[in-house]
Amino acid sequence: MELAQLTMFKVVADQGSIVRASEILHCVPSNITNRIKQLEQELGVQLFIRKGRGLIISPSGTLFLDYTNRILALCQEACRALDADAKPSGVLRVGAIESAATGRLPALLAKYRQQHPAVEMQFSTATWSQLLAEVVKHTLDGAVVAVNVEHPDVERSPIYREELVVIAASDSGVIHSPLDLQGRTWLMWPEGCPYRQSLQRWLTPHGLEVNITSIASYGTILGCVRAGEGVSLVPKGLFEQFKNIGGINGFSFADLAPVQNYFICNKHTGSHPAKDSFAALLGAEYHLA
Secondary structure (H helix, E strand, C coil): CCHHHHHHHHHHHHHCCHHHHHHHHCCCHHHHHHHHHHHHHHHCCCCEEEECCEEEECHHHHHHHHHHHHHHHHHHHHHHHHCCCCCCCEEEEEEECHHHHHHCHHHHHHHHHHHCCCEEEEEEECCHHHHHHHHHCCCCCEEEECCCCCCCCEEEEEEEEECEEEEEEHHHCCCCCHHHHCCCEEEECCCCCHHHHHHHHHHHHHCCCCEEEECCCHHHHHHHHHCCCCEEEEEHHHHHHHHHHCCEEEECCCCCCCEEEEEEEECCCCCCHHHHHHHHHHHHHHCCC
């Protein structure tokens, strides 16, 4: 089954005549007749009822015409989407680590939707390693991660440096230095989280033991900190989103190095206006910091 056959079938069905279809398609009637017969043989049904010199579409042909119209329309949409000068459209599948999804991206996603209403955004969150795997497999068009990933099929662009904040319950006192955190329980994402690694790099030189409880949810971490169950180290963007709920204080330290975040995508995707426009908006918003 070829697109040329489907086009011939559609025009014949619309015109009710092979002769008129041949004039529109600029080909000889015999060619159309042969291609329609080949299509009928492949489908195993009669698409037209031949009556004298005319044609009447069969019940099977009527059913197949609906699918033909959708197939041809989708092909046209695909061509428009791949046009370098076309406005972004189609489906855009983007992922992000939870801290970026919660702290940095909500306003940007809303802005992208306003700028490109023809794009159907599919957004998901996962760990950076899961996001990388999805980008490599082409099941995600791009993702925001906090790790400088290296993979032969992936390209990355720096977007922003995320400052880090120690958070604690409001009634737990002021934290002046890492020594004030001696004996505290840390509530952090599981092993592999770049912010957890930053915590360990920060506290180890001070000779402090790091007692960590793993929680794979920033919402749960913030709730537990507010309840006084421990302290945490979180991205500043996340803290800014939640500090107004009350019950949590944030503390910044000069020797807490920011963590670079990146937008990653597959090198072999080819033309993808929707993804390219999203990457451009990220760069404009965060000045490729």
